[in-house]
Amino acid sequence: MHPISQLLVEYDSTLYQLQKYHGMSQSSLSRSIITNSPIAHMRVSALEQFARAFNETPETILRKLLDYEEEAKTEKLKEVLEQCGFGIEVLEELEETGKTKISMQHDGTPALMDAINEQTEYVAELSPSTDFIIISKY
Structure with a gap:
């Protein structure tokens, strides 16, 4: 709304x-x-x-x-996380620190990264180590 x-x-x-x-x-x-x-x-x-x-x-x-x-914006991110099989604990860290990371060991992580960048106003990018993605506000 x-x-x-x-x-x-x-x-x-x-x-x-x-x-x-x-x-x-x-x-x-x-x-x-x-x-x-x-x-x-x-x-x-x-x-x-x-x-x-x-x-x-x-x-x-x-x-x-x-x-x-x-x-x-937060509700949209929550919706994307749930659609990609991730829990809302990701949101808690994001709200506290302004960013969070998710391991690339999860099968759905690449799809999550694409969905966040396409459907939300948050940014998801691959970390330099390529072990995880970093999600941050704008």
Whole structure:
């Protein structure tokens, strides 16, 4: 779910209500959701409008949106790990240190590396020793 959609759910609101009562462009917000636009591309004026609509500071709205976006990235990585037969313990180390490694002795490791690089915003690369891959954030 796009961070804007999650924000609307949190505040029990809709795009229509934002347009009708706060003058926000429903079509522009819909396009952002449909195209999965990153929060970094959001205009400051939109953050300010969300803040007024939800009686929050722009900083609070931005933090919530960025947190939702990060959760979505982590969920996608979790999905890829599970599809390739790896457990979520990989995520725990990644969250703690910003990177993790997986031994090349696992049969599914090359496929995992390709899937991470193709389907997520994380980076998986072969270590110089070629004994394992290193997964890191961006």
